[in-house]
Amino acid sequence: MEEGKEGGTWLGISTRGKLAALTNYLQPRQDPDARGRGELVAHFLTTDIDSLSYLKKVSTEGHLYNGFNLIAADLSTEKGDVMCYYGNQGDPEPIVLEPGTYGLSNALLETPWRKLCFGKRLFLDAVERNQALPKDVLIAQLLDVLNNEEAQLPDPAIENQGREYVQPILSKYAAVCVRCPDYGTRTNTVILVDADGHVTFTERSMLDKDPSRWETSTHEFKLQS
Template structure:
């Protein structure tokens, strides 16, 4: 039951135009690779997902419209795209296949997304968005390294947010045995939980700090941290 928080501030001059903090929740037994550079010229940094958008020369809204026309072929999903461009301006777009709506361009702001549609106010999402917002308010006073660490602390908040009626109604029999654990931002059960924390910072000049903290399965007490810094071609 993954969760994502992000700031989209395309007009930022002195701070960050984009900040993302995300948890990926998964069964511990499922094979997975840490994020790394790959592609023909090793120009793509990712966990090997949404490859078509990353490799095609198309803007985010056009790509999402194409995906939406095929959405009925897949299980429910959410997809967010971002285009950073110093000439045309930054844009972010969102499509939720279960929303019944067309893909849309996002206004600047702070957003949260969990295992429902964008901004669905689950208790854990509301808490996480508040903690995320409070942290990025300090971003001008913090170094990138300290800001990343503070955001990872947010992602690892393990306070249960009960009652979790929205989660229970969505998952029904699947989630009831560990509903309490799923109500926290950081999920930990015997076989399923948060396996990855990801923090991405993009400053006004297009410099990117990318940090991923990955659990070394199946040991929830051992983690690998991967950090990357690079400039966007914008």
């Protein structure tokens, strides 16, 4: 529904262990002149600044963008992982996330939209069920989670935040995977990082805006110390 700005992305990980992911914040009115949010991910991946310092810098410029959530992380087998979060529609300061399982949709982190709670349950079930199975089985199961189209209704939290903007497609928007004629999920990404720093990046992408045609690619590499 919105043209991407050149040079940006919504998710990425580098061989240096820098990881970032961004979601838009559901809001009825968008500023067409706001800066492109995708640059927030690209800049972090290509800079040397640590995740918390980067998000503190971003927080001082958050008003220049339409609503967004940004996860930034420094992954290291030697120093341990640091993962941070900032949303420009929430608290003014970024936070460091404690170890655990988090859900993020198009509201602030851990906002209990029904589809978010449902998706987290599916995710945890898949991880627990596949602990003793090959990695490709886990990836397939997680892609199934991301493609679940069961509407989780009623959900007044989505309706209150989106108001008239989301009402026409609420029955589709209230699912983990959104499938509408001109709007919806076009990419699924699963990133696995093991204790030795081995990264498996699997992405399933729609071809030519056709929901019946997809391709899946996988990239593997070792984090640099």
